[in-house]
Amino acid sequence: xxxxxxxxxxxxxxxxxxxxLLCWIAGDLTNFIGCYLTNxxxxxxxxxxxxxxxxxxxxxxxxxxxxxxQKMTKCKVFx
Numbered sequence: 001x002x003x004x005x006x007x008x009x010x011x012x013x014x015x016x017x018x019x020x021l022l023c024w025i026a027g028d029l030t031n032f033i034g035c036y037l038t039n040x041x042x043x044x045x046x047x048x049x050x051x052x053x054x055x056x057x058x059x060x061x062x063x064x065x066x067x068x069x070q071k072m073t074k075c076k077v078f079x
Contacts, residue, residue, distance in 0.1 A: 021062055025055040 032048035034040075 016058070016062060018059075018062065021055070021059050025052065025059065028052050028055050 028048065028051040032045070032052055035045045035048045
């Protein structure tokens, strides 16, 4: 639901920091690697993959809105 709300208001870049998102994906990646290397149950591996995919979406969304807000700021300066 956070992804949906962020798309509606376009303020992801103000709500989260890039450092936080990178730490988040690092944790989820190590979780996935641990699940894979220790032969965990398939549902655990699928869940880890799901979390990594959600992290990628959140980082992509953060970068998109960060670039969008920078362009908006530049446009306002030139007006």
